[in-house]
Amino acid sequence: MxxxxxxxxxxxxxxxxxxxxxxxxxxxxxxxxxxxxxxxxxxxxxxxxxxxxxxxxxxxxxxxxxxxxxxxxxxxxxxxxxxxxxxxxxxxxxxxxxxxxxxxxxxxxxxxxxxxxxxxxxxxxxxxxxxxxxxxxxxxxxxxxxxxxxxxxxxxxxxxxxxxxLRPRKERRASAPEPGAPDAAAPTAPRTARPSYAGLPWGISIIACGLALEAYVGHAPAPAPTALLALPGQDGASPGLLGGWLLASLGLVLAGPGLTHWCGTLLSAGRPGPMRLLAGRILQDAATRLGRPLGVLCAVASGALAAAELYGAAWEPAGDSPFGPLTGLGAAVVMACVTATAITAALDTRQSRSETTDALLRLGVPPSMLRGAAAVRTGVLLAVLAPLTWVIAELTTLPLTR
Incomplete structure (x- = not known):
């Protein structure tokens, strides 16, 4: 009620x-x-x-x-x-x-x-x-x-x-010192938070493992066209290629926060102006909250590009379409959900820094600078993530189309 x-x-x-x-x-x-x-x-x-x-x-x-x-x-x-x-x-x-x-x-x-x-x-x-x-x-x-x-x-x-x-989490306390230690009665310092770029090396490693797996199983014997999880291609494809694509997608998801953080670091490098510095600091602060949904969006977009290229090459105009109405419904649901999730995460980060935005406006920062910083953040994310998504999609379909 x-x-x-x-x-x-x-x-x-x-x-x-x-x-x-x-x-x-x-x-x-x-x-x-x-x-x-x-x-x-x-x-x-x-x-x-x-x-x-x-x-x-x-x-x-x-x-x-x-x-x-x-x-x-x-x-x-x-x-x-x-x-x-x-x-x-x-x-x-x-x-x-x-x-x-x-x-x-x-x-x-x-x-x-x-x-x-x-x-x-x-x-x-x-x-x-x-x-x-x-x-x-x-x-x-x-x-x-x-x-x-x-x-x-x-x-x-x-x-x-x-x-x-959404359950409440208790802060992890540091282990108590041994009796007789000099600082036994001193309060324990809180543990530092895990940095948002900590998952970037793992993400890159998993992407490399996925692409290496695809390259390794690309010449494996292909199953029958009617077999379980048979994939299209020049001469058919082994289901191990699907495992390689899943690993590469998982690596994109794990690398999302780190990529977002380093986009903010790139904006703040050198001697930035106020707009570029503000955009970079906001990206660094919102990397954990915004990076994971962006990584999922990039993984889904990479899979969509790979499927379009793969099935489009195997589809003869005079034959049956490889995509049925239910396949289109499922793809539409996935793309709509991951896009809406990324937009919701962006709105959540904007709401979480509302007090900071109000303080900047009271200090005399013009609203045009805030809008310009938002445009700069969006531009640098597109400039970094869009080519990366395309490259992974091309490398994913390379063993199947050559």
Whole structure:
């Protein structure tokens, strides 16, 4: 009830984010229902059903990440004095955020079920009833236990991720000194925070390992075109190439905060002016919060470029299209979620430095300088991340197209 009351009084932008989460959840729910319908209608096609279910994991993970970013940036789940007075401390606020996320994802799942049943012709009464019965295997009866289990998967995962990520964390204390030490009674100093660029060497190493794995297995025997996880290419491709691409994508995600931090360092190098110095310091400060979503966005964009080049080269204009409508829906959900997550993280960093921005304005800094610093930050991130994404996409597809 409290979650609903907070939602009623929320800012329209906050409500829009929750509606977007529900819409993304409906897309994933529709894909899961399509997978279930195919498995029920083709009980002997176990491998194809498994492949469809595996590809649903990517949109599922993207929606969970987007829901977590929205819950983290929700003003209703932040500590307040009034809520503390009635017993809603940080722990209950994390539960409240998980409940709100579960409600949004559950609403999207219900909408997906209604749309799926209507397109199959199970509801009737509208002009769209049964319009996609052949595509959605309308002749097969859905088992309701499996249907409810699949539809409840996304709300459960999103709520669990929010409860774990937003739970209050206690500061780790340094180990107590031995008795008799000179500074036994002295207070222990807090441990320094992990720098945002600490994951950059690991990210670069994992990217190199992924590309090396692709180069190594590029000449491996290719499976049959109908085999599990068969990839297109000049002479076919081994599934080990998919593992190499996954490693390279993971390296991009881990290197995102470090790349963002060093972009800020590059802006602050030399003898920068006020605008360039301000832009660099902001990027360095927001590297941890902004870099990870940007790394995920670069990984997804690299995969999209690689898939477009790979399947586009293997697609004959007179033949069937390699991308079906459900593949397009899944790709659209993933791209929309990772883009919205990056935008939400950027808005979160802007809100976190609102006090600093107000102090700069009181000191006489013109608003045009703040807008110029934002433009400089955006430009340097595009100049560094866009070529890197393109290079990794090209190196990923090189063993398959040569």
């Amino acid at each position: 409290l979650s609903l009351r907070l939602a009623r009084g929320a800012h329209p932008l906050v409500l829009l984010r929750r509606v977007l989460v529900a819409g993304a959840a409906s897309g994933v729910g529709f894909l899961l229902l399509c997978t279930l319908g195919y498995a029920v209608a083709h009980p002997k096609a176990t491998e194809e059903s498994l492949v469809r279910l595996l590809w649903c994991a990517v949109p599922l993970a993207a929606v969970v990440q987007f829901a977590l970013a929205v819950a983290r940036n929700d003003p209703a789940t932040r500590p307040r004095d009034g809520l503390d007075a009635i017993g809603f401390g940080p722990v209950r606020l994390s539960v409240l955020a998980a409940t709100s996320t579960a409600l949004s994802c559950g609403l999207g799942s219900v909408v997906a079920l209604l749309v799926y049943l209507e397109l199959r012709g199970d509801l009737g009464g509208t002009p769209l009833s049964g319009s996609a019965a052949s595509l959605l295997n309308g002749n097969a009866t859905l088992p309701w236990a499996a249907t409810l289990t699949l539809l409840g998967l996304l709300p459960a995962l999103a709520a669990g991720a929010c409860a774990i990520a």
